[in-house]
Amino acid sequence: KAAAAAEEEAPKEPEPLDYRKVAADIAELLDDVDYDDGSYGPVFVRLAWHASGTYNKADGTGGSNGATMRFGPEAGDGANAGLDVARNRLEPIKAKYPQISYADLWTLAGVVAIKEMGGPSIPWKAGRTDAVSAESCPPQGRLPDASKDRKHVREVFNRMGFDDREIVALMGAHVLGRCHPDRSGYHLPWTYNPTTFTNAYYTLLASEYWKKEKNWDGPMQYSNRKGTGDIMMLPTDMEMLWDRTFKQYVKEFANDEQVWFDAFSSAFKKLIELGVQFPAEAPDIVLE
Ligand code: ZEM
Incomplete structure (x- = not known):
């Protein structure tokens, strides 16, 4: 009888994700004496920037929403070479908190890295969603070319x-x-x-x-x-x-x-929010 009653109960709403906990776990992933200058911080910042820097305000395409760098056309863009290192490093966070979108994860990682390396606490908010296919990838060639003027x-x-x-x-x-x-x-x-x-x-x-x-x-x-x-x-x-x-x-x-x-x-806050429609109630989170 008790078991049947329990079964009839409405399924529990998932606990809202505590992004401060996610941020603390990302911070734990930064240091590694065997990588580069000892930190994944810089490459996390580059990931957040390249995920966002494809935005075109004229038609609203590109930007961090969608996390389209998971797909071939954008992952294989020469401009993004090496960013697989950052994406792979963040996989355990995605595995631990499946609720977070990759688009939120990558931008949050940039904000956490800047803060942990001694920079400002950049207010960040959740609400980006992940695209389901490569069709959402922006065209190549939108990121800046270092050899130009x-x-x-x-x-x-x-x-x-x-x-x-x-x-x-x-x-x-x-x-x-x-x-x-x-x-x-x-x-x-x-x-x-x-x-x-x-x-x-x-x-x-x-x-x-x-x-x-x-x-x-x-x-x-x-x-x-x-x-x-x-x-x-x-x-x-x-x-x-x-x-x-x-x-x-x-x-x-x-x-x-x-x-x-x-x-x-x-x-930077503007950059990582370009083209994103956040839920009305999404609060800015400021990391301490
Ligand atoms: Zn960068 N950037 N960037 N950038 N960038 C590199 C590395 C890093 C340009 C660029 O071609 C390059 C912004 C703007 C511009 C970071 C953050 C930001 C590298 C080296 C190049 C070639 C990549 C490599 O070999 O690993 C150009 C042309 C830019 C504008 C004109 C903006 C804006 C950034 C953030 C706000 C960071 C953190 C790195 C270091 C990555 C690392 O792995 O150490």
Whole structure:
């Protein structure tokens, strides 16, 4: 009798997911002495950026919603080379919390990584859903090409809806991580502390003497002469210095790290929310 009564009870609503717990588990996955500079943080940030940076505000296609990088056309895009490392690292989190969408997981991982590496707490909210097939993949060629000039950089970021100051603010993420010859073809990190979120990208860009790197058979890039020639800038990074308007913002962010944290925080939040229709009740979660 008791068993029959229990059977008649309505199935329990699934517990709402505690995203702070998910975030804490992601944070545990960051450090690994055997990987790169000791942290998966930089590649998590690149994953969140590439998942989002395909957005086209003119027709609403692309963006983080859908997590379409799981599918062949986008996973195999040369621009995304190496991001399988980040996606695979996050699989145990998806296995532990099957309720979370990949689209939410990848963007949350970027936010957690920035916070854990000493950056701002970027408010994040849940509500992205996963696409079911490759048909939702955006066309290739929407992500920026590092060998190109300011015109290309503006075209790509204006297409997403970013202005000049937001472009320069986002670019400071290159304080993190490094280039990998087997991923992009470039090499070296941008800064001397590539797992710490500081405004060093701007201070180095503005203060070092940058020269085309000699004795390098990869794609043309810049390296510093004043230092030991062990940090780099991409051609698109140099445009931040060569374009008068971009350069004003480089100086602004080099002079005041807090001003940059604020500008980066709002631009990154905007980036990972492009094209997403969040449920009306979705609260912003701010990690401590
Ligand atoms: Zn990057 N980025 N990026 N970027 N990026 C690389 C690495 C990283 C450009 C680009 O071509 C490259 C933004 C903007 C732009 C990160 C974050 C953000 C690499 C090296 C290249 C070539 C990849 C490799 O070899 O592993 C271009 C052309 C950009 C705009 C014009 C924005 C915006 C970012 C975030 C807000 C990060 C964190 C990395 C380091 C990844 C790692 O694995 O260390």
